[in-house]
Amino acid sequence: MRVGICGLGTVGSGSYNLITGNRDEIRRRVGRDISVAQVGCRRDHPDCDLTGVDVTRNVFDVASNPDVDIVLELIGGTTDALDLVLQAISHGKHVVTANKALIAEHGPEIFAAADDAGVQVCYEAAIAGGIPIVKAVREGLAANTIDWLAGIINGTSNYILTEMSQPGSNLGFEAVLKEAQALGYAEADPTFDVEGIDAAHKLTILSSIAFGVPLRFDAIYTEGISRITTRDIGYASELGYAVRHLGLTRRSAAGVELRVHPCLVSRQHMLAQVNGVMNAVMVGASAAGPTLYYGAGAGAGPTASSVVADVIDIVRRSGAGQVPNLGFQTQSLQDCPIVAMEDIVGSVYLRMVAADKPGVMARISSILSSHDISIEALIQKDARGGDAYVVIVTNDVLEKSVNSAMAELASLEEIRGDLVRIRIAAL
Amino acid sequence: MRVGICGLGTVGSGSYNLITGNRDEIRRRVGRDISVAQVGCRRDHPDCDLTGVDVTRNVFDVASNPDVDIVLELIGGTTDALDLVLQAISHGKHVVTANKALIAEHGPEIFAAADDAGVQVCYEAAIAGGIPIVKAVREGLAANTIDWLAGIINGTSNYILTEMSQPGSNLGFEAVLKEAQALGYAEADPTFDVEGIDAAHKLTILSSIAFGVPLRFDAIYTEGISRITTRDIGYASELGYAVRHLGLTRRSAAGVELRVHPCLVSRQHMLAQVNGVMNAVMVGASAAGPTLYYGAGAGAGPTASSVVADVIDIVRRSGAGQVPNLGFQTQSLQDCPIVAMEDIVGSVYLRMVAADKPGVMARISSILSSHDISIEALIQKDARGGDAYVVIVTNDVLEKSVNSAMAELASLEEIRGDLVRIRIAAL
Numbered sequence: 001m002r003v004g005i006c007g008l009g010t011v012g013s014g015s016y017n018l019i020t021g022n023r024d025e026i027r028r029r030v031g032r033d034i035s036v037a038q039v040g041c042r043r044d045h046p047d048c049d050l051t052g053v054d055v056t057r058n059v060f061d062v063a064s065n066p067d068v069d070i071v072l073e074l075i076g077g078t079t080d081a082l083d084l085v086l087q088a089i090s091h092g093k094h095v096v097t098a099n100k101a102l103i104a105e106h107g108p109e110i111f112a113a114a115d116d117a118g119v120q121v122c123y124e125a126a127i128a129g130g131i132p133i134v135k136a137v138r139e140g141l142a143a144n145t146i147d148w149l150a151g152i153i154n155g156t157s158n159y160i161l162t163e164m165s166q167p168g169s170n171l172g173f174e175a176v177l178k179e180a181q182a183l184g185y186a187e188a189d190p191t192f193d194v195e196g197i198d199a200a201h202k203l204t205i206l207s208s209i210a211f212g213v214p215l216r217f218d219a220i221y222t223e224g225i226s227r228i229t230t231r232d233i234g235y236a237s238e239l240g241y242a243v244r245h246l247g248l249t250r251r252s253a254a255g256v257e258l259r260v261h262p263c264l265v266s267r268q269h270m271l272a273q274v275n276g277v278m279n280a281v282m283v284g285a286s287a288a289g290p291t292l293y294y295g296a297g298a299g300a301g302p303t304a305s306s307v308v309a310d311v312i313d314i315v316r317r318s319g320a321g322q323v324p325n326l327g328f329q330t331q332s333l334q335d336c337p338i339v340a341m342e343d344i345v346g347s348v349y350l351r352m353v354a355a356d357k358p359g360v361m362a363r364i365s366s367i368l369s370s371h372d373i374s375i376e377a378l379i380q381k382d383a384r385g386g387d388a389y390v391v392i393v394t395n396d397v398l399e400k401s402v403n404s405a406m407a408e409l410a411s412l413e414e415i416r417g418d419l420v421r422i423r424i425a426a427l
Numbered sequence: 428m429r430v431g432i433c434g435l436g437t438v439g440s441g442s443y444n445l446i447t448g449n450r451d452e453i454r455r456r457v458g459r460d461i462s463v464a465q466v467g468c469r470r471d472h473p474d475c476d477l478t479g480v481d482v483t484r485n486v487f488d489v490a491s492n493p494d495v496d497i498v499l500e501l502i503g504g505t506t507d508a509l510d511l512v513l514q515a516i517s518h519g520k521h522v523v524t525a526n527k528a529l530i531a532e533h534g535p536e537i538f539a540a541a542d543d544a545g546v547q548v549c550y551e552a553a554i555a556g557g558i559p560i561v562k563a564v565r566e567g568l569a570a571n572t573i574d575w576l577a578g579i580i581n582g583t584s585n586y587i588l589t590e591m592s593q594p595g596s597n598l599g600f601e602a603v604l605k606e607a608q609a610l611g612y613a614e615a616d617p618t619f620d621v622e623g624i625d626a627a628h629k630l631t632i633l634s635s636i637a638f639g640v641p642l643r644f645d646a647i648y649t650e651g652i653s654r655i656t657t658r659d660i661g662y663a664s665e666l667g668y669a670v671r672h673l674g675l676t677r678r679s680a681a682g683v684e685l686r687v688h689p690c691l692v693s694r695q696h697m698l699a700q701v702n703g704v705m706n707a708v709m710v711g712a713s714a715a716g717p718t719l720y721y722g723a724g725a726g727a728g729p730t731a732s733s734v735v736a737d738v739i740d741i742v743r744r745s746g747a748g749q750v751p752n753l754g755f756q757t758q759s760l761q762d763c764p765i766v767a768m769e770d771i772v773g774s775v776y777l778r779m780v781a782a783d784k785p786g787v788m789a790r791i792s793s794i795l796s797s798h799d800i801s802i803e804a805l806i807q808k809d810a811r812g813g814d815a816y817v818v819i820v821t822n823d824v825l826e827k828s829v830n831s832a833m834a835e836l837a838s839l840e841e842i843r844g845d846l847v848r849i850r851i852a853a854l
Contacts, residue, residue, distance in 0.1 A: 018570055018714050025572045028639055029565075111752040120749060124567075130715030132567025138456075138754035139566075140551075140559025143445055143735030145452045150854055205753075211763070212455050212755035219765035232778055232847055235808065235818045239776070246852055255764030257771060263852040264776050270721060271854065273700050282854065287445050288557030288732035290854075291722030294697060295715060305715035308570030317749055322547060325538040326632075327565035328639035336638070337682035338646035344684060349666070349691050351659055381662065391662045420659055425673055425690040427577055427698065427709065 001034050001315045004068035004093075006059040006084060007075035008041035011098050011125065013048045014300030015072060015307045022308075028332035030312055031321060037067040047300075063087040070311055073097040082106050085121070089113045094318075096310040098125035098303055100201040104217045107205070120317070122310035127202045128153055128279040130302025131295040132309065137209050137283060144285035146210040148250040153202045155277035155297040156186045156193035157225050157245040161262075162275045165233050165242065172230055185277055195224035196245065196260045203247035207258050210283070211251050216258060223261035236264050242272040270294075342400035347376065347424045349393055350406070355414040356380075356388040364390065364409065371405040373397045387416060393424070428461050428742045431495035431520075433486040433511060434502035435468035438525050438552065440475045441727030442499060442734045449735075455759035457739055458748060464494040474727075490514040497738055500524040509533050516540045516548070521745075523737040525552035525730055527628040531644045534632070547744070549737035554629045555580055555706040557729025558722040559736065564636050564710060571712035573637040575677040580629045582704035582724035583613045583620035584652045584672040588689075589702045592660050592669065599657055612704055622651035623672065623687045630674035634685050637710070638678050643685060650688035663691050669699040697721075769827035774803065774851045776820055777833070782841040783807075783815040791817065791836065798832040800824045814843060820851070 003019060005012050019026070019036055027033055040059035044050060054067075059075060062068055063084055071088035073095060075081050081102050086109075088095050095114070097103065103110070103123050114121045124134045128151065137146070152158050163169060163176045171179070177194065180186035192198045204217040225245050233243050241264035250257040265272045270292050274280040279297030284290050296302035316323060324330060354360050361380070368375060377393040394402070406419050430446060432439050446453070446463055454460055467486035471477060483489065490498055490511055498515035500522060502508050508529050513536075515522050522541070524530065530537070530550050541548045551561045555578070564573070579585050590596060590603045598606070604621065607613035619625045631644040652672050660670050668691035677684040692699045697719050701707040706724030711717050723729035743750060751757060781787050788807070795802060804820040821829070833846050 014714070022570065022572055022713065025639075026570060029569050107753070111757065114752070115757065121752060130712075131718055132563050135562060135567050136559050138750050139740065140562050140736055141732065142456050142739045142754070143449060143453060143732050145449055150852065208760075209754035212452075212753070212760055213763045214760050215753070216765055221768040227847070228849070229847070231816070232776070232849060235778060235806075235816070236776060236849070239804065239818075239820060241776075241851070243849065244852075248852065251763075252766070254770065255766045257766045259768060259771065262849050264849055265852045265854065269852075269854055270697070270700055271852075273697055285557075285732065286449065287441070287728040287735075289723045289726075289729055291558055291720070293718070293720060295718030299716075301714040302716055305568065305570050305712065308714075309567055312569045313566065317744075322744055323565050325541070325548060326534070326639070326642070327569070327636035330538065330542065333635075333639055333641050336640045336678075338643055339679070339682045339684045341648040341686060343681065344686065349659070349663060349668075351662060377666065379662075389658070389662070391666075393666060420654070420656075422655070422659060422663070422670065422689050422691055424668070425577065425671075425675065425692045425696075425698075427692065427696055 001032065001069050002037035002067055003034060003070045003072060003311060004038045004040065004062035004065055005036060005072045005074065006040045006062050008039060008045045008048060009074065010300045011303045011307065012041065012074040013045040014304035015074065016048050018304040018308050026312065028328045030315055031329045032315065034311060034315060038062050038065050059084055060087060063093065064091050068093060070094045070096060070314055072307060073099060078102050078105055085110055086113055089117050089119055092117055092119060094120045094314045096122045096307055098307055100126040100198065100205065104201040104204040104215055107215045120314050122313060124310050125303045125306035127205060128281055129295065129297040129299065130305045131279060131281065131293045132306065133281050133293050134209065136293055137206065141283060141285050141288055144287045146283060146285050148284040149206055149210050149281065150271065151206065151247045151281035152244055152271060152274050152279055153247050153281065153297065154193055154199040154245060155279055156180060156190065158274065159185050159277045160194065161225060161228065161243055161245060164228070164230050170230055173226055173228060194226050196222040199245065199247045199260045203249055203258065203260055206247065207249035207256060210249065211256060213256055219258060221259040221261065225262055228262055240267055241265060242267050244271060342403060344399045345396050346426055347394050347396050348402055349422045349424060351389060351391050351420040352409065353387050353416045354390045356383045356386055360414045363412065363414065367408050368405055371401045373401055373405055428459065428496050429464035429494055430461060430497045430499060430738060431465045431467065431489035431492055432463060432499045432501065433467045433489050435466060435472045435475060436501065437727045438730045438734065439468065439501040440472040441731035442501065443475050445731040445735050453739065455755045457742055458756040459742065461738060461742060465489050465492050486511055487514060490520065491518050495520060497521045497523060497741055499734060500526060505529050505532055512537055513540055516544050516546055519544055519546060521547045521741045523549045523734055525734055527553040527625065527632065531628040531631040531642055534642045547741050549740060551737050552730045552733035554632060555708055556722065556724040556726065557732045558706060558708065558720045559733065560708050560720050561636065563720055564633065568710060568712050568715055571714045573710060573712050575711040576633055576637050576708065577698065578633065578674045578708035579671055579698060579701050579706055580674050580708065580724065581620055581626040581672060582706055583607060583617065584626070585701065586612050586704045587621065588652060588655065588670055588672060591655070591657050597657050600653055600655060621653050623649040626672065626674045626687045630676055630685065630687055633674065634676035634683060637676065638683060640683055646685060648686040648688065652689050655689055667694055668692060669694050671698060769830060771826045772823050773853055774821050774823050775829055776818070776849045776851060778816060778818050778847040779836065780814050780843045781817045783810045783813055787841045790839065790841065794835050795832055798828040800828055800832055
């Protein structure tokens with residue numbers, strides 16, 4: 001299958017680099033090659049090596065290029081993008097887009113044209129970046145009646161609220177916004193993000209795929225974060241809440257709630273743990289109960305991950321075959337050594353009962369050291385009746401070194417009972 | 428499409444009830460009816476009304492029943508279940524199973540038979556209950572090279588560790604296990620869960636679909652939670668860690684790490700927030716970065732959600748058509764009133780600056796009360812220069828009542844400047 005990329009900004013260049021750079025692994029999964037036939041862009045991108053690629057400065061060339069099977073609409077906006085998508089469809093091409101405004105505002109026109117032409121239009125990347133939330137709702141939860149959905153779906157707003165919530169930061173909205181702009185997390189004109197419009201586009205789509213209702217961007221209630229103060233964040237925190245900008249949609253007897261605004265969220269809730277530019281969507285479903293999907297909501301890699309996943313879906317559905325049983329083509333399974341447990345490297349927690357007398361700690365330390373185990377923390381706890389608990393956290397160490405050290409420690413007269421090891425997850 | 432259900436325990440009865448009880452919503456999504464043609468079970472289930480259903484006491488009848496297109500293998504175990512699945516395949520039926528042991532130990536034989544027969548075998552429900560993690564890895568993240576995966580994939584173990592971690596509980600492993608057994612969260616013989624075997628079956632499958640390596644249940648390192656003590660949980664907590672039972676798999680130059688064991692997880696990490704019987708899987712992918720999938724790991728509804736999602740996938744891939752653009756068939760989109768913002772009900776946080784003098788709080792309270800707003804908490808903060816900040820948390824209230832109350836409060840001479848309202852998310 002041959003892809004034509006329209007637009008070579010962050011998402012376009014990320015998609016180009018993912019298709020070309022991860023080609024072998026994708027072929028193992030799909031069983032056929034996915035290649036870039038043409039790139040349409042006003043200017044080159046410093047991160048992309050376009051050597052040998054057919055480049056046009058007119059994106060509409062891509063829509064009519066007979067060598068292109070799937071058009072990626074990554075130019076943004078809703079005027080040229082709409083024309084481009086409709087032209088691509090009229091030329092019988094499948095379309096993948098990351099454009100939430102386009103789908104939220106012009107979805108019905110686009111889908112009707114695609115149905116008439118017998119092509120597919122996919123938009124996983126339009127919502128929550130690298131999180132496969134469209135797939136989760138349309139397919140993973142397809143057996144359920146969905147009752148509600150709540151999401152942190154604008155990374156800029158979440159970054160600003162998280163920074164404003166740092167203990168002792170006391171930076172107000174304007175100051176953090178400037179910081180976010182400097183870091184590239186907010187646009188020069190941040191209105192779409194901080195006033196909730198971007199989140200409203202995304203929630204419009206999520207509400208439709210959750211409940212089977214038409215896209216109603218015209219009817220959504222939208223409120224941004226520009227009036228949130230550190231004072232209110234502080235008071236909310238004292239009351240046990242974090243402040244988050246949420247998209248909320250819920251189905252009730254009265255109809256569908258559809259709203260985007262700041263919220264107090266209980267600090268115990270998973271959504272309160274979503275910090276910085278990360279996104280998360282929680283879905284309340286009749287059978288599955290609440291499920292949550294968390295990941296990066298923007299950026300070249302995450303958005304490209306969803307763009308190219310849509311491309312792969314189209315290829316698989318277009319006769320390249322089903323999803324293979326184990327995700328990769330059977331003939332592409334690669335036997336691979338399983339690393340022996342004793343060769344695993346990681347830090348560990350060790351706990352033992354030791355005689356509470358001079359020289360014991362030195363002996364323990366010296367045994368560890370003789371096995372090349374360096375100590376990050378060592379604490380002695382709960383001394384009683386001549387014994388004390390010794391707790392050690394190591395730096396990264398080879399499992400077999402810990403095994404030997406534990407055997408040697410266990411043989412010490414001053415160590416009583418079991419030695420406990422719990423490995424520390426490096427995540 | 429006609430389904431035959433084999434086994435009518437928790438998962439079988441849940442799947443039966445979901446297919447029959449949610450039939451209309453499923454038809455809106457899929458565009459055709461999914462019905463139960465036959466149920467094979469040794470005995471009826473009290474939660475299932477089987478009136479009018481063809482019931483057989485011999486599950487093997489279902490595998491050869493010409494009225495059945497898709498066989499749901501929900502009997503468990505690896506002997507009869509293997510025979511049943513192979514017989515169903517040999518009769519040209521698609522298979523959906525929730526059986527992790529069967530796939531982890533006999534996957535290659537089953538998949539080869541299915542490929543020969545041209546039928547599909549799906550197993551979303553085998554891992555992490557209602558979380559569509561197989562779909563996320565095989566499809567949502569298909570464009571990535573996956574680097575690692577870490578999951579809380581045994582609800583029984585997580586429930587026990589969470590309960591042992593409750594501040595002041597001090598209940599040891601054996602006591603909490605008994606409690607879990609009484610609540611139905613642990614089996615009478617809990618070995619499979621608490622010794623990590625169940626998690627090892629699941630991780631074996633996850634590792635294969637993440638990296639494209641063969642199923643290597645024979646090579647997995649497995650350690651359970653039966654030797655974890657409240658003492659070690661307490662020490663870990665003092666060091667900033669929670670104790671969780673993780674499945675970990677990682678690809679490195681040396682090969683694939685494949686291990687299931689207790690871990691210390693930083694308390695700031697999302698996986699440390701996963702409590703009770705909930706499951707979560709985090710996937711580290713080359714383009715998408717880390718994404719996390721959270722939800723109920725077991726139970727009738729969540730597991731049935733995944734079983735029936737697999738059935739829907741099979742139906743869609745078998746010529747019923749693509750996934751519709753908005754998740755539901757276009758002709759099934761139901762226009763639905765959007766609830767006006769003023770008709771939304773919820774609790775709110777209100778904050779204002781009020782003159783710090785006698786009678787003001789009474790006036791505020793009385794205005795709220797006159798608009799049917801009851802107060803859950805009211806605190807006065809940071810009095811200075813004759814003014815004080817007043818923070819109020821209401822009980823559930825109609826948005827328009829808050830609007831009117833805020834208008835009336837704003838007109839009070841004793842209230843200075845803006846009134847702030849932040850809605851509280853009921854999640």
